[in-house]
Amino acid sequence: MCMIRTDLEKKFSRNHVTILVGETGSGKSTQVPQFILGLNNGKEKIAVTQPRRVAAINLAKRVADETKTTLGQDVTKLSSLVGYTVRFQNMSSAKTKIKYLTDGMLLRELLLRTNLDQYTTIILDEAHERTIITDLLMGFLKTLLQRRKNLRLIVMSATIDADKFSRFFDGAEVLYVQGRRFPVQRYYLSKPVEDIVDATVRTAIQIHASEPMGDILAFLAGQEDIDKAVDMLNDMIQSLPKGVPDLIALPLYAALPPQQQLKVFEKVAGNKRKIIIATNIAETSLTISGVRYVIDGGTHKVKVWRHDLGLDSLLTMPISKSNAAQRMGRAGREAAGKCYRLYTETDYYGLKSQSEPEIERCDVAFPILTLKLAGVSDVLGWNWLERPSKAAIIFALIRTVMSALMQLYALKALDDEGQITELGKKMAVLPLPPHLSAVLLDAHQKGIADPVLDIVSCLSIENLIMNPHPDKRDEVYEKRLPFITASGGMGDLVVLRNYVQHYRRLPSSSDRKEWCKEVYISYRAMSNVEKVSINQSEQDIRNQLESYLKAESTNIHSEDKSVQLSPSVLNEQIIQCFLTGFLANTALSLPGKMYRTIAGGQTINIHPSSSVFGKNVDAIMYTEYIFTTKAYARNVSPIDLEWLQRIAPHFLSRRTAGHD
DNA sequence: TAATGGTAG
Numbered sequence: 001m002c003m004i005r006t007d008l009e010k011k012f013s014r015n016h017v018t019i020l021v022g023e024t025g026s027g028k029s030t031q032v033p034q035f036i037l038g039l040n041n042g043k044e045k046i047a048v049t050q051p052r053r054v055a056a057i058n059l060a061k062r063v064a065d066e067t068k069t070t071l072g073q074d075v076t077k078l079s080s081l082v083g084y085t086v087r088f089q090n091m092s093s094a095k096t097k098i099k100y101l102t103d104g105m106l107l108r109e110l111l112l113r114t115n116l117d118q119y120t121t122i123i124l125d126e127a128h129e130r131t132i133i134t135d136l137l138m139g140f141l142k143t144l145l146q147r148r149k150n151l152r153l154i155v156m157s158a159t160i161d162a163d164k165f166s167r168f169f170d171g172a173e174v175l176y177v178q179g180r181r182f183p184v185q186r187y188y189l190s191k192p193v194e195d196i197v198d199a200t201v202r203t204a205i206q207i208h209a210s211e212p213m214g215d216i217l218a219f220l221a222g223q224e225d226i227d228k229a230v231d232m233l234n235d236m237i238q239s240l241p242k243g244v245p246d247l248i249a250l251p252l253y254a255a256l257p258p259q260q261q262l263k264v265f266e267k268v269a270g271n272k273r274k275i276i277i278a279t280n281i282a283e284t285s286l287t288i289s290g291v292r293y294v295i296d297g298g299t300h301k302v303k304v305w306r307h308d309l310g311l312d313s314l315l316t317m318p319i320s321k322s323n324a325a326q327r328m329g330r331a332g333r334e335a336a337g338k339c340y341r342l343y344t345e346t347d348y349y350g351l352k353s354q355s356e357p358e359i360e361r362c363d364v365a366f367p368i369l370t371l372k373l374a375g376v377s378d379v380l381g382w383n384w385l386e387r388p389s390k391a392a393i394i395f396a397l398i399r400t401v402m403s404a405l406m407q408l409y410a411l412k413a414l415d416d417e418g419q420i421t422e423l424g425k426k427m428a429v430l431p432l433p434p435h436l437s438a439v440l441l442d443a444h445q446k447g448i449a450d451p452v453l454d455i456v457s458c459l460s461i462e463n464l465i466m467n468p469h470p471d472k473r474d475e476v477y478e479k480r481l482p483f484i485t486a487s488g489g490m491g492d493l494v495v496l497r498n499y500v501q502h503y504r505r506l507p508s509s510s511d512r513k514e515w516c517k518e519v520y521i522s523y524r525a526m527s528n529v530e531k532v533s534i535n536q537s538e539q540d541i542r543n544q545l546e547s548y549l550k551a552e553s554t555n556i557h558s559e560d561k562s563v564q565l566s567p568s569v570l571n572e573q574i575i576q577c578f579l580t581g582f583l584a585n586t587a588l589s590l591p592g593k594m595y596r597t598i599a600g601g602q603t604i605n606i607h608p609s610s611s612v613f614g615k616n617v618d619a620i621m622y623t624e625y626i627f628t629t630k631a632y633a634r635n636v637s638p639i640d641l642e643w644l645q646r647i648a649p650h651f652l653s654r655r656t657a658g659h660d
Numbered sequence: 661t662a663a664t665g666g667t668a669g
Contacts, residue, residue, distance in 0.1 A: 051668075052666090052667060052668080053668080087668075087669055102668060102669080104667090104668040104669045105669075107668090107669080108669065131667070131668075132667095133667090133668060221665070222664080223663085223664070224663075224664090253664095253665080254664095254666065255664065279665055280665055281665080283666085284666080285666070285667075300665060300666090301664095301665035301666085302665065303665075303666090314664075314665070358667090366669095430669090431668090431669035462667080462668095463664090466664095467663070467664060541669095544669085607661095607662070607663080608661045608662045608663080609661095609662070609663070609664090613661075613662095626664080628662080629662075629663090630662090632662085632663090634664090
């Protein structure tokens with residue numbers, strides 16, 4: 001770091017709030033906490049937040065190495081100076097001096113113990129990524145600093161947002177540190193290309209034929225393009241002239257089975273070169289050593305919340321300059337590198353300097369409920385980091401916040417005056433999106449939490465059911481068929497529960513692994529849904545949710561009734577619980593296998609991956625609604641119109657007036 | 661009969 005330690009220490013001990021600017025890899029995430037620890041004879045207690053779990057865990061391990069201490073909970077070890085806390089693992093104790101944690105964890109601590117008295121210093125790392133949670137933390141911390149005059153805050157960021165952060169914290173001092181990085185040569189296209197997959201493949205072959213050894217990392221937007229590029233490269237490799245080294249093409253995206261993901265980290269033996277074709281997972285989340293060449297396709301997929309329709313859409317969009325810089329940097333981590341941008345230099349200068357913060361593009365039901373829980377009544381006037389300057393932004397914010405408030409009102413989390421209800425408080429504490437919290441609490445009240453927990457746990461984990469490569473599709477679907485048949489046409493939620501029940505009944509972990517592989521379900525994800533044996537420091541989702549419910553049961557009558565019910569009656573009741581959370585996601589049959597949503601009157605189709613696809617049912621409920629080539633409902637269950645009439649008579653009669 | 665950027669609790 002170019003700024004010397006004593007200078008930084010002087011500034012940190014004097015400043016209430018400091019903005020520290022430095023590129024990823026400058027060592028600030030491991031060094032700064034150790035500087036702080038030295039300030040006050042080791043009396044400091046430091047929380048360092050990270051947007052991602054892996055980063056929190058790895059940083060804690062590195063600092064433990066550097067300080068020659070062991071990580072952990074074990075308080076008998078005097079040396080347990082460094083620890084970490086993430087959702088599934090707590091490796092920290094009351095003695096931990098430097099605690100790395102995900103920003104979501106710090107947010108929970110803040111909501112449960114408002115003053116964060118256990119810390120003397122809070123370090124928010126990677127603040128420039130502008131996740132919803134980091135943004136919320138900054139707002140809450142700004143208020144907290146007024147109450148806790150002795151609390152030190154350090155916001156660490158890449159260059160771009162430093163001034164904005166400084167202004168937000170009333171002109172906090174901005175300090176700069178420089179990391180060690182190698183130069184990366186940039187190349188642009190002279191004119192735009194039409195087929196980005198083809199251009200990526202040709203660039204890769206050209207690098208391979210003419211450049212010195214070193215691995216290649218290429219960025220494309222999605223799984224489809226990546227699989228296509230890998231297939232094309234594998235075909236072309238066959239016809240490489242003799243004497244040219246071997247080229248090994250590997251895909252990388254989150255929905256890929258973990259085993260295949262690991263392959264990108266393996267060193268290739270001998271005279272060979274690796275090319276990894278990845279989504280933006282390789283931009284921040286995974287670092288692959290040995291990369292000297294980057295090919296940047298210039299696009300990524302972003303989730304955009306259409307509050308007018310109440311649906312998420314996934315769009316392929318141009319990246320921002322800061323994404324481009326991050327991608328380029330991947331070529332210069334170990335030595336000088338080269339970056340091939342598959343767009344023109346003019347196009348580059350036309351890119352936005354950064355992507356829109358998450359809070360501006362996503363469903364804000366969760367952040368709004370969080371603010372309400374924290375006692376904020378005027379959510380529009382709250383000190384949002386994004387101080388809206390343009391009327392358009394204010395308008396968008398109002399519309400987004402209003403639709404989130406309406407959703408929360410419909411879920412009975414807010415009352416007529418917009419105040420948080422008792423139910424809303426319980427919902428806000430559960431680590432689930434508001435809709436799923438509503439479902440689970442309803443199930444708990446009805447005494448069927450047990451089976452609903454199976455399903456809710458599955459829905460709240462990412463990349464559980466994987467998408468097989470087209471070659472293997474039929475084979476995998478055949479293995480899944482018995483579980484679909486066993487659902488008796490009750491829909492995808494019941495199918496999901498059939499999977500969990502089967503998994504649970506398998507006798508050994510190798511059986512479970514093997515079965516997951518057959519049906520293309522992620523074993524790693526499934527073991528987070530439900531771990532069969534649990535260490536003290538580990539918890540799975542099902543257990544975590546169950547313990548929240550137990551803490552709630554003092555005033556709710558809830559003995560488990562699910563075992564007394566026949567399977568079909570139970571399944572009906574399960575779906576009725578989901579209706580209380582997903583009332584807005586219901587649709588009635590139209591001629592021609594189309595459906596019309598009850599709430600908005602839009603036409604939608606059942607996604608072909610659903611077990612209800614092609615069936616003739618009067619009405620459906622779905623937990624996911626996405627727009628790709630058409631509007632699709634995914635995760636679909638048939639529903640009975642009587643249930644709707646019973647649960648929400650007003651909703652149904654008002655909405656279907658005129659429907660014939 | 662079509663298709664799933666990445667995170668977090």
